[in-house]
Amino acid sequence: MGNNQALVRTLLDRHGRTYAEDCGIQLADRPAPLYQLLVLATLLSTRIRAGVAVAAARELFAAGYRTPQTMEAASWQNRVDALGRGHYRRYDERTSTMLGTGARLCLERWRGDLRRLHREANGDLAALRRLLTEFPGIGPTGADIFLREVQAVWSDVRPYTDRRMTSGARRLGLPAAPDALAGLVTGRDFSRLASALVRVSLGEAPAESLVKTAGAR
Known part of the structure; x- marks a missing residue:
């Protein structure tokens, strides 16, 4: 759990901006x-x-x-x-x-x-x-995108995960189950984690570098 939390802190520090934040x-x-x-x-x-x-x-x-x-x-x-x-x-x-x-x-x-x-x-x-x-x-993909982000303010949706998040979590060696992932952050930070995991899945955030940096903390 400690290693996972260090990895999540590194992930949020480097890539923890939601897409909503990116566009203002x-x-x-x-x-x-x-x-x-x-x-x-x-x-x-x-x-x-x-x-x-x-x-x-x-x-x-x-x-x-x-x-x-x-x-x-x-x-x-x-x-x-x-x-x-x-x-x-x-x-x-x-x-x-x-x-x-x-x-x-x-x-x-x-x-x-x-x-x-x-x-x-x-x-x-x-x-x-x-x-x-x-x-x-707005098809299934669009609904996933909306729900990943809106869970920051619609707490009844949280923790919401989709295949992109799951893919990113697995690349990092993090648990893929929603409740297990949610246990690594607090409250609204889960939407930031969601976006960061999507970036890992898309190759925008290099998994190997993140794991290495987290291990050096």
Whole structure:
């Protein structure tokens, strides 16, 4: 356990930023940041580098599209242009359409507030995943991304793990079971650990170097 905790401390020190933090979302259980996280999950769901998805999200938010109201009100071309400034060009037109449709769904069904979606699921994780996947562009992968990050503020979701996290944990020799991983951190730090393990899984955080550094502590 001690070696695992040293490894987790090293991992969090070096790679413990969530993807929400990377694109400037100050995540809280409020309508605007929850919607911004949904946008980010939509962008991260495509076969494109995470850094490009984060850059595209930052451009959308910089253009003022931080709520479902402003996203829907933006023209299709303005959304395409913002995505292009983030170099999200391969999927820009299709994604612009999905973002507009998703914003409309958020407004019409949830009155712009994803806390209503959370309450409707009533603690049922399978129901929560199903409701999330009703948004265009949010499939199982997108739901995983959203839930990995939102567990920082939706404590009933924690500890949430997915195959990316499990893969990263195994590369580091850490336990893959959710409760065992959660025992290595406190509270909201689990979402930071989740993102760091995903980075290991994607090869952005070198497993061997992390293990070596942790062993030298």
